[in-house]
Amino acid sequence: METSWTIYGAVLGRSLLHNTQIAWLEYAKKIFTAMQHGHRCDAFVMPPIDGSLRWPGFIGRDYHKAKVKMLFVGREHNANPDKWDDQHGLGRLERMVKPWLEGKTNNETFFKQYATAYGEALTSWGPWQKVFGILAHRAGLTEHEVAYTNLSKCWKWNGNATANMRRCGQDFPLDDLIALIRPDLVMILAKPDTLERYVNGTPRISISHLHCDSAPHFNLSNEQLQEALAWVDARLQRGAQA
Numbered sequence: 311m312e313t314s315w316t317i318y319g320a321v322l323g324r325s326l327l328h329n330t331q332i333a334w335l336e337y338a339k340k341i342f343t344a345m346q347h348g349h350r351c352d353a354f355v356m357p358p359i360d361g362s363l364r365w366p367g368f369i370g371r372d373y374h375k376a377k378v379k380m381l382f383v384g385r386e387h388n389a390n391p392d393k394w395d396d397q398h399g400l401g402r403l404e405r406m407v408k409p410w411l412e413g414k415t416n417n418e419t420f421f422k423q424y425a426t427a428y429g430e431a432l433t434s435w436g437p438w439q440k441v442f443g444i445l446a447h448r449a450g451l452t453e454h455e456v457a458y459t460n461l462s463k464c465w466k467w468n469g470n471a472t473a474n475m476r477r478c479g480q481d482f483p484l485d486d487l488i489a490l491i492r493p494d495l496v497m498i499l500a501k502p503d504t505l506e507r508y509v510n511g512t513p514r515i516s517i518s519h520l521h522c523d524s525a526p527h528f529n530l531s532n533e534q535l536q537e538a539l540a541w542v543d544a545r546l547q548r549g550a551q552a
């Protein structure tokens with residue numbers, strides 16, 4: 311029971327997890343087990359993929375210590391059943407998640423295992439190699455100091471996401487995660503019109519709706535990547551002067 315665990319750690323004053331990590335674990339548990347959403351989700355079910363799990367992404371094991379906190383956002387996981395059990399497939403992560411949800415792995419062990427394995431997997435995926443990794447390295451960060459999530463918490467394979475998949479963002483608002491882990495930068499790998507479909511269901515609300523003072527948002531284009539890199543440089547310079 312995570313409630314008593316949290317109190318236990320607080321009473322003894324020796325919780326080995328940072329508050330941000332504890333908050334993220336609670337958020338993740340809600341998403342992994344979002345049964346209500348699962349009933350209206352179009353993510354395919356095909357062995358060996360367990361159709362009951364949704365995917366929250368991760369925060370790196372050292373995210374809370376990063377000098378610039380970056381949240382990277384993709385659209386949804388590509389889950390290829392043939393590569394499910396590969397070194398960088400989701401199957402390896404799934405085998406860590408199930409025992410944790412069943413209470414057989416404690417929060418600390420799970421967090422360290424999962425965050426480390428997720429970070430390792432992230433570096434093998436296209437979005438990291440093309441965009442996110444470039445930004446992270448510019449700020450001197452490794453994959454273990456950043457956070458990642460998808461707008462949609464379901465997964466797809468072969469072809470475009472369905473309308474239901476794109477509506478995942480309505481059930482799992484990005485703002486909830488932003489409020490929990492307080493990134494300095496949110497980099498979303500989606501064009502504005504795509505983003506609006508994912509986040510709002512219909513392209514009615516402007517992307518600026520997502521902006522908040524503490525976290526500028528950039529969307530992918532080469533120009534915007536350059537803009538984001540310039541933001542990182544300026545931010546680091548400010549940090550150095552402070």
Ligand SMILES: [Zn+2]
Nearest residue numbers: 351463464478
């Ligand atoms: Zn979904």
